[in-house]
Amino acid sequence: QVQLVESGGGSVQAGGSLRLSCAASGDTSTSYQMAWFRRVPGKEREAVAAMHPDSGISSADSVKGRFTISKDNAKNTLYLQMDSLKPEDTAMYYCAANPRRLVPWYTRRYDYWGQGTQVTVSS
DSSP, X not given: OOEEEEEOOEEEETTOOEEEEEEEESOOSSSOEEEEEEEOTTSOOEEEEEEETTTEEEEOTTTTTTXXXXXXXXXXXXXXXXXXXXXXXXXXXXXXXXXXXXXXXXXXXXXXXXXXEEEEEEO
């Protein structure tokens, strides 16, 4: 069983930066696929970025060049560095983990989810 706890959300002005963290309990350091999703009220949860040892890193076109996903295996923590934030990035951000690689990377079929952390970007 894996538990995921996100932190690092908050309010920031457009152009600013935030770094989200996702602390995982249980061993996710080997074959797990890890990802960040976001959801705006009234819309479906959308994939932001994902990583897996075999397939590397994938990210949504809307965040390429601005968001970076990374993982510290020693700390069992996933990160999302968000730079050049825009008002349209405002959402609840969720961490997700799956014990096996998922295809396509943006599928929502992850076994484990965190509770989310709110990011609000003002213009």
